[in-house]
Amino acid sequence: MRHPTFLSLHTMFDIEKIRSDFPILERKVYDRPLVYLDNAATTQKPRCVVDAMSEEYFSVNANVHRGVHFLSQQATDLHEAARERVARFIGAASSSEIVFTRGTTESLNLVASSFSEAFLREGDEVLLTVMEHHSNIVPWQLVRERKGIVLKVIPINDAGEVDMEAYEKLFTPRTRLVAVTHVSNVLGTVNPVKQMAAVAHAHGARILVDGAQSVPHFPVNVQDIDCDFLTFSGHKVYGPTGIGVLYGKEELLDRMPPYQGGGEMISRVTFEHTTFERLPFKFEAGTPDYVGAHGLGVALDYVEQLGMENIHLHERELTRYAMEQLSLIPGMRLFGTAAEKDAVVAFTVGDIHPLDLGTLLDRLGIALRTGHHCAQPLMARFGVESMARASFALYTTRAEIDALVSAIDRVRKMF
Numbered sequence: 074m075r076h077p078t079f080l081s082l083h084t085m086f087d088i089e090k091i092r093s094d095f096p097i098l099e100r101k102v103y104d105r106p107l108v109y110l111d112n113a114a115t116t117q118k119p120r121c122v123v124d125a126m127s128e129e130y131f132s133v134n135a136n137v138h139r140g141v142h143f144l145s146q147q148a149t150d151l152h153e154a155a156r157e158r159v160a161r162f163i164g165a166a167s168s169s170e171i172v173f174t175r176g177t178t179e180s181l182n183l184v185a186s187s188f189s190e191a192f193l194r195e196g197d198e199v200l201l202t203v204m205e206h207h208s209n210i211v212p213w214q215l216v217r218e219r220k221g222i223v224l225k226v227i228p229i230n231d232a233g234e235v236d237m238e239a240y241e242k243l244f245t246p247r248t249r250l251v252a253v254t255h256v257s258n259v260l261g262t263v264n265p266v267k268q269m270a271a272v273a274h275a276h277g278a279r280i281l282v283d284g285a286q287s288v289p290h291f292p293v294n295v296q297d298i299d300c301d302f303l304t305f306s307g308h309k310v311y312g313p314t315g316i317g318v319l320y321g322k323e324e325l326l327d328r329m330p331p332y333q334g335g336g337e338m339i340s341r342v343t344f345e346h347t348t349f350e351r352l353p354f355k356f357e358a359g360t361p362d363y364v365g366a367h368g369l370g371v372a373l374d375y376v377e378q379l380g381m382e383n384i385h386l387h388e389r390e391l392t393r394y395a396m397e398q399l400s401l402i403p404g405m406r407l408f409g410t411a412a413e414k415d416a417v418v419a420f421t422v423g424d425i426h427p428l429d430l431g432t433l434l435d436r437l438g439i440a441l442r443t444g445h446h447c448a449q450p451l452m453a454r455f456g457v458e459s460m461a462r463a464s465f466a467l468y469t470t471r472a473e474i475d476a477l478v479s480a481i482d483r484v485r486k487m488f
């Protein structure tokens with residue numbers, strides 16, 4: 074398949090050149106060109122990220138923060154430079170507000186566990202939207218079991234947008250935290266988190282923003298949003314697996330207890346008493362994934378060099394085009410028609426089970442996702458068990474969307 078150079082007036086995006094940075098995109102599956110449309114699950118990696126990581130393993134590798142020797146110091150410098158890089162990328166006031174984790178899931182569990190320990194008592198309330206990923210639901214249910222907190226669900230309209238009036242009405246003097254995804258991994262809805270943060274703060278509550286599906290797609294600035302926490306995963310932003318980020322305001326992280334105990338996170342240990350390291354190390358027990366952190370830093374350099382605004386414009390245009398083209402297919406039901414929508418389209422076609430649809434599309438070389446997308450309450454909200462989902466990245470082309478549309482049409486005619 075040819076991928077015509079996409080030089081939009083806005084972006085000057087040379088897609089052919091960009092695609093050549095991602096070796097896997099040249100692969101064939103079932104002897105057909107790969108059309109990879111499962112980017113919300115994970116993105117492919119540019120050569121520079123993998124090269125930087127193998128270079129570190131081959132020529133720098135040593136455990137960080139402990140050795141006085143040359144390599145250990147060099148590895149520590151790379152690790153801490155990556156932290157600075159992340160802080161700049163999301164506009165944090167200081168790199169001590171950046172905690173490295175294994176990914177969004179671990180970041181969310183850290184906040185649920187540690188924030189609740191410091192700030193939540195029985196009867197306190199946490200607000201979640203109905204469109205949350207399971208990783209921003211289940212940790213709070215575990216807290217509910219442990220501490221007797223109350224979870225309240227913020228409803229959405231049929232387009233998949235948060236009902237802001239209903240949101241405001243959910244607040245009581247016991248509301249302590251709002252935990253909301255920035256972008257839905259199913260509907261693509263971009264939630265008005267800045268507005269939601271202002272409402273939460275006006276009610277004396279804190280707000281956590283799950284940035285797993287926003288940070289890869291458009292500029293996200295924690296100080297502009299004024300969120301108290303932000304989480305994201307390296308592997309969804311062209312970085313390696315196994316590394317993620319928790320941003321937290323210093324005054325909050327300072328008052329929260331450690332999440333895990335071990336090496337690296339202590340200041341002094343005796344059998345009687347242990348004191349903890351300063352931020353962010355208090356939350357980073359054990360040998361960190363320092364090579365992964367470096368890889369993430371390089372991935373952020375890569376996207377920033379292309380320009381997050383350019384990536385945003387490119388993907389917005391693809392999303393608009395995909396919605397327009399898909400809606401022409403008979404029997405198409407599109408989920409998520411919010412005015413603010415980004416890089417994800419979810420759908421069902423007639424009575425075709427999404428799993429059958431996905432399996433047949435796969436045979437045509439098209440990789441997309443089917444199922445509940447770790448958002449079963451959202452499936453229930455729309456009265457379905459599962460959906461098919463195509464999700465886009467900076468290297469996705471119009472030709473790939475055309476291929477998706479004609480493959481769906483071909484499959485549809487088989488039923």
Ligand code: 7TS
Pocket residue numbers: 113114115176177178179206208209254256257258283285286306446447
């Ligand atoms: N939050 C959101 C909004 C997500 O989309 C995901 C992963 C997570 C949290 C968890 O991220 P992890 O890196 O810790 O796994 N979403 C998806 C998805 O849509 N398909 O596979 C993973």
